């Protein structure tokens with residue numbers, strides 16, 4: 257079975273079917289193909305097509321932007337290398353705090369228990385800050401959870417809701433996926449707002465309405481910045497998560513390395529059973545949703561325009577808002 261990541265992720269990610277070809281990347285790139293992780297580590301990429309596999313590095317020259325670092329002393333004997341239990345001691349997490357569980361060893365299983373994000377403890381809209389290769393702590397530092405690639409058992413296959421492909425939790429045993437488990441980054445091309453507008457209108461004119469809405473818009477409240485990530489042509493498994501009005505995953509902004517860079521990471525927000533499709537609420541990151549009631553009440557050209565850009569939501573949940581969320585600034 258085809259591994260959609262070409263072996264670029266630590267776990268094989270089976271693909272069942274033939275989605276539109278795209279280039280698999282493990283971390284985001286700028287639209288001129290410069291890797292945002294070139295300062296942190298080389299980005300990996302592989303172009304998926306129905307017949308071929310291709311992979312290679314895509315490094316660029318590091319720039320001299322400021323970086324987030326700590327002054328923790330590496331302790332090779334401990335898995336909790338960066339004193340993550342005590343955020344005060346690690347400069348990377350001292351600002352906003354540490355929300356990852358401490359790595360613990362399970363004597364019965366003779367293995368480490370997977371780290372999790374303390375989803376309920378997270379302050380709203382604050383980014384997670386992680387250590388990186390710029391820090392003196394060792395590579396195995398437990399404050400680098402979203403830099404470790406895809407480690408959960410997932411499969412890309414056709415979604416049961418008739419909305420194309422989706423990402424499913426498919427372990428070999430019946431073990432549930434814990435709340436707060438890291439799934440993957442939402443990797444893609446970083447676009448400026450004018451670039452995102454052009455892509456959006458291109459998608460709207462060349463495709464069936466609403467199809468191919470892959471652009472995720474991150475609104476950074478602390479700096480009023482807006483970041484658009486488009487995984488449609490270059491992306492990772494994050495591009496296969498469909499929208500649900502009652503999602504089982506969340507998108508969380510994460511920063512590490514160069515201070516000016518923002519990434520998006522996907523975590524589970526509850527326990528996930530074998531075979532469940534993973535979804536998140538596109539509105540959480542990409543603007544406020546208009547409810548069906550809002551749309552009925554609106555009138556005039558502007559609202560009509562908004563209505564034309566929107567797509568019926570087919571998530572099928574009890575609290576479905578009727579329409580897919582859409583960033584009205586695009």
Ligand SMILES: C[S@@+](CC[C@H](N)C(=O)[O-])C[C@H]1O[C@@H](n2cnc3c(N)ncnc32)[C@H](O)[C@@H]1O
Nearest residue numbers: 419420421466467468469496498499569570571
């Ligand atoms: C990020 S992609 C998700 C993966 C996509 N299903 C695929 O096959 O590649 C987003 C697109 O999937 C479809 N989609 C996702 N969630 C949906 C939903 N709840 N209702 C209707 N369409 C949805 C829309 O076409 C949307 O533009």
